[in-house]
Every structure is written in structure tokens, then in C-alpha cells.
Amino acid sequence: MALKRMDNVGIVVEDLAGAIDFFRELGLELEGRATIEEEWAGRVTGLGDQHVEIAMMRTPDGHSQLELSRFLRPPVVADHRNAPVNALGYLRVMFTVDDIDETLARLRKRGAQVVGDVVQYKNAYRLCYIRGPEGLLIGLAQELS
Structure with a gap:
């Protein structure tokens, strides 16, 4: 039996609309x-009595989804949003964009901050990490070829 696909990545947030x-x-x-x-x-989650609001976000190509969750019950028990990239566990999602500079300009208007620098890896990519809503760590990549 073979793996068929990855359905989504889940991120827990406080401000679902934001x-x-x-x-x-x-x-x-x-x-x-x-x-x-x-x-x-x-x-299925092992949380017992839970009440959660979710939003499913889909990438434009239709192949990937992001599940945003806001737990009303039970209360959130840990906060990893400000953990550095070398912390254990799931920490970031990477998105490929057409133009990293244009994307950063738009996202800065919504509070995004570049973590380090925008760097170039060989002649293949421009890359950066940003802190998005609630400090979430997000990677951006622009293919150069």
C-alpha cells in the first residue's frame, strides 16, 4: 500500500478571521x-469534549490545504508561536510565490515581519522566513529558473 497524498497542515490560532x-x-x-x-x-483528537472553529484554505493549484483552527473548548495548552526555527516539532509552512518582494510588501501591511534576511540559494531560489499572524513562522520561496 502506498501513500496517496498529504491532505493538509493544521495551525491553531486565536484570531481565526485575522x-x-x-x-x-x-x-x-x-x-x-x-x-x-x-x-x-x-x-479522534483525544481531547474528549471539544468545540473548535475551523477554516480550510486551499492553494491556487488545488493540491494543498491549510486547516486553521480556533479552539473554544478545551483551552489551548501550549504556545509555540515564538519558538525559533530550530525548536522541536512542527514549526513552519513553506509557500512558493511568484515574486517574493511583492509578496512581502503585501504581507507587511498585515503585520508580517522578516525573521532574518531574504537570501538567494545558488541560482535556484530566493528564500526568507517571516512571522505572520500571531507570530506564526512561514517560509517564502521564489523559484529563479
Whole structure:
């Protein structure tokens, strides 16, 4: 049996509307929103009685999704948003963009800050990390060839 695909990456946020706006500005499309509090959801996550608002964001090519979640119950138990890139666990999502400078100009209007520098890797990519909404770590890559 072979792996078929990766469906999505999940990010927990406090301000769901703000995160949706930010990722829309980046170029993702809002696929849908829902509130989930059914018994099955608490069983699959191991959280028991949970109540969560989610938004599914899709990349323009239709192949990748980002699931933004805002937990109303149970309360959030840890905060990794300001962890550096060398911390253990899932820390960042990388997006390929057409023009990194134009993308940064748009995202700065929504509070994004470049973590280090925009750098060039050989003749292949321009890359940077930014802190987006709520300090989320996001990578941006621009293909050069």
C-alpha cells in the first residue's frame, strides 16, 4: 500500500478571521468554514469534549490545504508561536510565490515581519522566513529558473 497524498497542515490560532485574511492576502483561497463539536471529533483528537472553529484554505493549484483552527473548548495548552526555527516539532509552512518582494510588501501591511534576511540559494531560489499572524513562522520561496 502506498501513500496517496498529504491532505493538509493544521495551525491553531486565536484570531481565526485575522488568520484567514492574512492567508488570503498570501494567495490561498477560503474553501470553507465550520464549527465542530461532535463526539467523533473529540475521540479522534483525544481531547474528549471539544468545540473548535475551523477554516480550510486551499492553494491556487488545488493540491494543498491549510486547516486553521480556533479552539473554544478545551483551552489551548501550549504556545509555540515564538519558538525559533530550530525548536522541536512542527514549526513552519513553506509557500512558493511568484515574486517574493511583492509578496512581502503585501504581507507587511498585515503585520508580517522578516525573521532574518531574504537570501538567494545558488541560482535556484530566493528564500526568507517571516512571522505572520500571531507570530506564526512561514517560509517564502521564489523559484529563479
